[in-house]
Amino acid sequence: MGRAPCCDKANVKRGPWSPEEDAKLKEFIDKHGTGGNWIALPQKAGLRRCGKSCRLRWLNYLRPNIKHGEFSDQEDKIICTLYATIGSRWSIIAAQLPGRTDNDIKNYWNTKLKKKFTGLPLLPHHPSHQQRTQQNAIITSFTSHAHPLLSSSSPTPPPSSTLSPPSQSSLSNSHYFASLTGLEQSVSYYSSSPNLQPQESFLGSMRQYEASCCSSSDGSSSSSTTNNNNNQICSLGKEREYYDFSLCGNGADDHPMGFPRSFCSGVVDGGQRLVLGSVGGWSQEKQSCDQTWGAENPSDYAGLEEIKQLISSASNCSSNNNSFLWYEGKSDHDGVVMYY
DNA sequence: AAACAGGGCAACCGCTCGCTA
DNA sequence: GTAGCGAGCGGTTGCCCTGTT
Known part of the structure; x- marks a missing residue:
């Protein structure tokens, strides 16, 4: 019935x-x-x-205060970042863009942004010095505002969720990370969390270019390796490995999209990794090898508030002159800046 | 000028979630 | 515990407009 x-x-x-x-x-x-x-x-x-x-x-x-018309670059960035991070959760994305509706954003994504990022031409093999400089500008601007979760003065603990976000105290052991790819590189982002669903419609064609790295669910350590295509593979992980960031390199296996700028940042701690991607576009691949999350509620999204805070920090960075927030180490390999 | 194709967007559909009795 | 209901959400549809042939 x-x-x-x-x-x-x-x-x-x-x-x-x-x-x-x-x-x-x-x-x-x-x-x-x-x-x-x-x-x-x-x-x-x-x-x-x-x-x-x-x-x-x-x-x-x-409804009052509805914004119609052109989306700004800043709005584009936020949409792309959140789409890469949480997928097609338009209402959540809309919540970050005052005056925009989920329907508006959904339509804008489907008609403009999706094409924008799938239709990009190949990029040069090696970034120039100027391009490198631009990359650093991006990474600085996007991360120049300290993540509130990492601030010792953070007034509010993260909200609870079924995915057990890190407690405030546990975040003292968190790592903030950011990675920026070379202009000739693209970022692949692998999620083993069912909450971060693969975007089937977005960049599906790029999957064949994604490095075949597989996160471990048993607490692998952080690593940075180079595969046989000279691609930089950055694998970050602690107790539970949720994401790998593989930076697809050049040559025959180049990704056809060749994102002009790709950037990711996030928080890593023992149980959580919150990720933001920016500007260039992303792909996501749900891993089949990690069963850890399988039994957990797929309808929940971990750390929404954290994402909001991250976005908030990103949006406010222009008015904040803070330098890149604390980091425990830094490496710079072949156009890749890695804070970890 | 007419026919056609494609894009953009408003609106609808069907599902899930959360509340309540 | 569960059935019923409304709200909210995301995917899809269909109409209208514009550009092209």
């Missing part, structure tokens, strides 16, 4: 909203609010519309 419909579909109007309907809905909500009941609202407002339709119209179009 199916579920009862939320409204009488035969008696509700569908399709585009007329200015009169818009006015009615806006006027009603201005006067009475939504009343917490969208199903009943259209009747009260004198609209022959489904409650869900009213809700959508209000949220996506009539």
Whole structure:
């Protein structure tokens, strides 16, 4: 037996909203609010519309402070970063972009950004000095604001989640990391967490170019190696290895997209790794070799608040002159800057 | 000028989640 | 514990506009 419909579909109007309907809905909500009941609202407002339709119209179009039109570069970055990190969680992404709706962002991604990042030409084999300088500018700008979780004065502990984010105390052992690829390189980011789902639609073609590294679930140590294609493989891990960052190099195995700039940053501690990718575009690959997460709730997303904070720090970096936050070591190999 | 193709976007559909009785 | 309900979300559809042939 199916579920009862939320409204009488035969008696509700569908399709585009007329200015009169818009006015009615806006006027009603201005006067009475939504009343917490969208199903009943259209009747009260004198609209022959489904409650869900009213809700959508209000949220996506009539609500005050809705921003329409061009997305800024900053917004692009945030969208890309979050998409790479959490996937198509448009409502979460929208929450980081005041005035933008999830539907707007979803449409923008599907029509513009996805193409933008899948249609890039190959990039030069080696970055020039100037390009290297640009990379460093990117990494500095994106990370120049200390992650609040890492600050000893951080006033609020991370929220709980089913994925057991690190406790405040445990974060004292966290590592903040950031990696920037060479201009000729791309970043592949492998997630063993079901919460960070592979983006099937995004850059699916690049999978063949991804290095075949596999995180260990048993607490492998950090490492940095070079594979036989001279690609830099950066593997970061502690007790549980969730991500590897493989920097695909040049030559026959070059990734066709050749991201102009790729950057990732995040927090690593014993049980969690929160990752941000920036600007250039990413791919994600769910690993089949790690069973650790298999039994955990796939619908949960770990560390949303952390992501928000990361984004917040990234967005505010222009007004903050802090240098790159503390790090325990640094290496610079072949155009790769690795803080760990 | 007409036909066609493709892109952009608003709106719909169906599902999950969370609350409540 | 569970069934019913509404809210919210993400994927998809379909219409309209614009550019091309």
